[in-house]
Amino acid sequence: MSRALIALVVASAVSTSLVERAPAQSPAPAPQVPANLNQLMRGILYPAANVVFAAQDQNPADVPRAKDPNMATDPLTSVFGKWEAVENSALALVESANLLSLPGRKCSNGVDVPVGNADWAKFLQELRDAGMTAYAAAQAKNQEKMLDVAEVMSTACAHCHGRYREKRLADRCK
Numbered sequence: 001m002s003r004a005l006i007a008l009v010v011a012s013a014v015s016t017s018l019v020e021r022a023p024a025q026s027p028a029p030a031p032q033v034p035a036n037l038n039q040l041m042r043g044i045l046y047p048a049a050n051v052v053f054a055a056q057d058q059n060p061a062d063v064p065r066a067k068d069p070n071m072a073t074d075p076l077t078s079v080f081g082k083w084e085a086v087e088n089s090a091l092a093l094v095e096s097a098n099l100l101s102l103p104g105r106k107c108s109n110g111v112d113v114p115v116g117n118a119d120w121a122k123f124l125q126e127l128r129d130a131g132m133t134a135y136a137a138a139q140a141k142n143q144e145k146m147l148d149v150a151e152v153m154s155t156a157c158a159h160c161h162g163r164y165r166e167k168r169l170a171d172r173c174k
């Protein structure tokens with residue numbers, strides 16, 4: 001075989017194997033959403049918001065560690081406690097907006113979570129913004145700011161609740 005031909009054969013072998021090794025472009029699996037909206041609120045948003053709200057009354061830096069901080073059920077007293085717990089809870093709220101935007105979830109009355117509605121997306125952005133405000137204040141360990149932060153956060157929760165929750169059960173999420 002001539003050198004040129006060998007080079008060609010090698011080159012084509014390389015390029016074929018590159019093609020073969022390229023990751024298969026299979027679609028990402030559809031997210032699974034076993035929690036209804038109430039359960040998601042109770043499991044993620046409610047406990048995370050309470051950690052943010054608690055910083056209004058007590059400086060997170062002063063919260064003592066639990067006896068066994070590895071087993072603590074209150075994030076503020078855990079190994080990832082004090083201001084770090086406020087940071088992480090604020091980020092959990094920001095990230096929860098992504099869970100709230102997934103299609104397929106039901107409200108407790110069986111109605112689809114209205115992820116396609118423009119005002120739903122607006123309320124989610126308000127939640128994200130409130131979470132990032134809380135995150136910044138927690139990073140700065142600025143307890144004086146936590147009063148305003150709590151206000152911004154509870155307003156974000158209340159805006160969506162006013163529109164989609166505070167009505168007869170059958171009319172929720174419509």
Ligand code: HEC
Pocket residue numbers: 036037038039041042045046049093100106107108109120123124127153156157158160161164165172173
């Ligand atoms: C984008 C809309 C939206 C946002 C933002 C939102 N919620 Fe909700 N929330 C709802 C709806 C709608 C329900 C009722 C769901 C159902 O019936 O399944 C609900 C239910 C709840 C519940 C359950 C109440 C019960 O009766 O058991 C809690 C707790 C809750 N929300 C807390 C919060 C907190 C805290 C925040 C802010 C950090 C928040 N939510 C932000 C829409 C929202």
